[in-house]
Amino acid sequence: MSKPSRLLIAASGTGGHLFPAIALAEQLPDYKIEWLGVPNRLETQLVPDQYPLHTINLEGFQQRFGLGTLGILLRLANSIRQVRQLLKENNFQGLVTTGGYIAAPAILAARSLSLPVILHEANALPGKVTRWLSPWCTNVAVGFAAAENYLPRVSTVVTGTPVRSQFRTPQTLDLPIPENVPLIVVVGGSQGAVAINQLVRQSAQSWFDAGAWIVHLTGENDPDAQSLQHPQYITLPFYKNMAGLFQRANLAISRAGAATLTELTVTQTPAILIPYPYAAEDHQLFNAAVLADAGAGIVFRQSELTPQLLESKVLHFLKSPLELKEMRSRAGALAIPDSAEILAELVRKLVN
Numbered sequence: 076m077s078k079p080s081r082l083l084i085a086a087s088g089t090g091g092h093l094f095p096a097i098a099l100a101e102q103l104p105d106y107k108i109e110w111l112g113v114p115n116r117l118e119t120q121l122v123p124d125q126y127p128l129h130t131i132n133l134e135g136f137q138q139r140f141g142l143g144t145l146g147i148l149l150r151l152a153n154s155i156r157q158v159r160q161l162l163k164e165n166n167f168q169g170l171v172t173t174g175g176y177i178a179a180p181a182i183l184a185a186r187s188l189s190l191p192v193i194l195h196e197a198n199a200l201p202g203k204v205t206r207w208l209s210p211w212c213t214n215v216a217v218g219f220a221a222a223e224n225y226l227p228r229v230s231t232v233v234t235g236t237p238v239r240s241q242f243r244t245p246q247t248l249d250l251p252i253p254e255n256v257p258l259i260v261v262v263g264g265s266q267g268a269v270a271i272n273q274l275v276r277q278s279a280q281s282w283f284d285a286g287a288w289i290v291h292l293t294g295e296n297d298p299d300a301q302s303l304q305h306p307q308y309i310t311l312p313f314y315k316n317m318a319g320l321f322q323r324a325n326l327a328i329s330r331a332g333a334a335t336l337t338e339l340t341v342t343q344t345p346a347i348l349i350p351y352p353y354a355a356e357d358h359q360l361f362n363a364a365v366l367a368d369a370g371a372g373i374v375f376r377q378s379e380l381t382p383q384l385l386e387s388k389v390l391h392f393l394k395s396p397l398e399l400k401e402m403r404s405r406a407g408a409l410a411i412p413d414s415a416e417i418l419a420e421l422v423r424k425l426v427n
């Protein structure tokens with residue numbers, strides 16, 4: 076039997092970068108996969124035990140201020156050297172990355188060794204590293220077709236963004252929610268969103284009065300997370316079974332990270348989207364526009380959204396099941412549920 080191919084996956088920082096990479100890795104059980112991340116981010120908790128995690132220190136390189144261009148270049152050169160050494164010592168045959176800062180040294184190191192690189196960009200407005208370095212990659216896959224407009228010199232393929240396998244089969248929900256009540260899920264990306272949490276807590280009473288239940292994923296950093304108590308209200312800092320939750324939900328109130336939006340299309344969950352206003356280059360607004368333009372959701376900028384406006388919009392949806400049904404099917408029309416397999420196929424072609 077031939078030896079398994081060795082693949083390095085560089086994905087780091089947030090759930091939005093990690094979950095799609097984990098979903099892809101799940102489709103490559105015959106590969107010897109190892110992970111590249113940084114020491115103090117979510118990968119130390121989320122990367123499954125079967126993938127050894129190597130870390131490099133990107134501090135300084137990630138800071139926008141403080142270091143001059145020369146400082147940043149020196150850091151980058153140092154990171155590239157570390158990744159090159161890792162790739163050579165372990166005889167990796169290729170690299171997959173989901174973008175972000177970790178992608179810069181990873182792509183440059185792998186290409187300097189002539190290894191194939193597959194870059195997956197989940198956002199509708201590709202990040203800076205993707206825009207700068209995609210011409211160097213062997214293959215560039217995008218989650219949303221809109222991203223292709225920003226990568227004019229690159230040949231890209233629209234693969235969608237991989238979702239964890241649970242999203243594609245019906246999941247049971249281990250939360251005590253009655254069967255026939257409308258369910259609203261509130262989620263602020265993998266870190267939670269304090270501003271959305273506050274808006275929701277101020278608006279929720281009339282949704283309870285209308286019979287709705289709320290599952291509110293607050294993130295770990297909300298000091299007031301426990302301030303609202305109600306029999307129809309479940310609050311958790313983080314929840315693993317997002318597939319079960321989105322499948323059951325009638326409506327989501329959410330930030331507009333690419334991974335979450337992709338999941339919402341796969342589970343066909345209508346959404347009120349409130350893009351994170353401080354995201355790099357306002358990229359969440361571009362993601363949200365993809366769903367809004369397709370009629371799968373509506374978008375509010377955080378600055379224009381008052382508790383009253385949110386309250387009345389949700390009440391409107393709770394009274395309009397037909398409208399929600401149409402939004403569900405429009406969300407479904409955007410979905411590429413087998414994105415992980417499509418990307419895995421690409422990996423098999425290039426890394427062997």
Ligand SMILES: CC(=O)N[C@H]1[C@@H](OP(=O)(O)OP(=O)(O)OC[C@H]2O[C@@H](n3ccc(=O)[nH]c3=O)[C@H](O)[C@@H]2O)O[C@H](CO)[C@@H](O)[C@@H]1O
Binds near residue numbers: 092263334358
């Ligand atoms: C603030 C910021 O810049 N965030 C970016 C970050 O995503 P960030 O991680 O903030 O957000 P995403 O929405 O893309 O992904 C969140 C992921 O965490 C999961 N989840 C969330 C809460 C929870 O309780 N349990 C759980 O499992 C979601 O199901 C999803 O898979 O990378 C994304 C992909 O490049 C970008 O589109 C986002 O804009």
